[in-house]
Amino acid sequence: MPLLDVNGTQVHVTDTGGDGPPVVFGHGLLFSGWMFAAQVEALRDRYRCVTIDWRGQGQSPPARSGGYDMDTLTGDLLGVLEALDLDRVHYVGLSMGGFVGMRLAARHPERLRSLTLLDTSAGPEDPDKIAQYKLLATVYRLVGMRPVAGKVEPIMFAPGYGDDLAERAQIEEWMSQLRRVRRGGMKAAIRGVTDREAILSELGRISAPTVVATGEHDVATPVAKAEVIAAAIPGSRLVVIPGAGHSSTIERPDAVTEILEGHLAANV
Numbered sequence: 718m719p720l721l722d723v724n725g726t727q728v729h730v731t732d733t734g735g736d737g738p739p740v741v742f743g744h745g746l747l748f749s750g751w752m753f754a755a756q757v758e759a760l761r762d763r764y765r766c767v768t769i770d771w772r773g774q775g776q777s778p779p780a781r782s783g784g785y786d787m788d789t790l791t792g793d794l795l796g797v798l799e800a801l802d803l804d805r806v807h808y809v810g811l812s813m814g815g816f817v818g819m820r821l822a823a824r825h826p827e828r829l830r831s832l833t834l835l836d837t838s839a840g841p842e843d844p845d846k847i848a849q850y851k852l853l854a855t856v857y858r859l860v861g862m863r864p865v866a867g868k869v870e871p872i873m874f875a876p877g878y879g880d881d882l883a884e885r886a887q888i889e890e891w892m893s894q895l896r897r898v899r900r901g902g903m904k905a906a907i908r909g910v911t912d913r914e915a916i917l918s919e920l921g922r923i924s925a926p927t928v929v930a931t932g933e934h935d936v937a938t939p940v941a942k943a944e945v946i947a948a949a950i951p952g953s954r955l956v957v958i959p960g961a962g963h964s965s966t967i968e969r970p971d972a973v974t975e976i977l978e979g980h981l982a983a984n985v
Contacts, residue, residue: 773785
């Protein structure tokens with residue numbers, strides 16, 4: 718699908734089409750809609766699956782006017798829903814996608830059938846991590862991802878992920894995609910994450926049926942952060958995914974798909 722002009726920028730989406738209930742996927746930082754490939758493949762025969770590449774990431778170009786904060790990205794998401802004529806959707810957000818999803822759910826509850834939050838946080842970035850992430854962003858902007866891959870992989874994946882050849886191939890594909898992204902846009906996206914404001918105080922307004930899931934070994938947004946979200950959203954359910962790190966849709970695709978299938982079917 719061509720880029721969509723929404724909210725003053727261009728956003729790349731994929732759309733399986735069809736008459737099934739719509740499921741919209743929002744990816745984590747440094748990734749793209751690609752990280753939901755296994756879930757889209759499993760669900761596309763029953764649901765209309767839409768993935769979004771946030772501005773400056775994946776196949777979405779950098780925004781000319783900036784606007785990488787989570788409130789602006791929420792506007793991008795609303796713009797995509799309008800452009801595709803999607804009224805009420807199931808929303809699935811991982812990490813950065815979850816930051817956006819919580820804002821959508823709290824401020825625009827009429828747009829959601831259900832909410833799935835994966836490996837995410839309702840608070841600001843941990844102060845002890847901000848300097849590290851900003852330094853990595855600066856190095857990446859200057860010389861690319863490969864020189865800092867050894868620092869980034871342990872944040873994104875569980876210990877030992879990549880030892881298997883198929884797992885290593887997934888990581889190499891991710892790195893290959895990162896090499897094609899314009900670095901200025903990605904650096905701005907990283908700053909949007911490190912400088913984000915908390916959304917915790919608004920979670921009590923979320924009325925959509927919600928499941929909160931996180932990887933057992935997630936170091937970027939540990940299980941304790943998922944527990945805070947689940948406690949704040951009325952009626953939500955918490956699931957810990959065994960063996961997964963921060964990129965659970967890639968590391969444990971079958972487990973995430975099983976969570977989604979149950980949650981979506983219960984809230985059609």
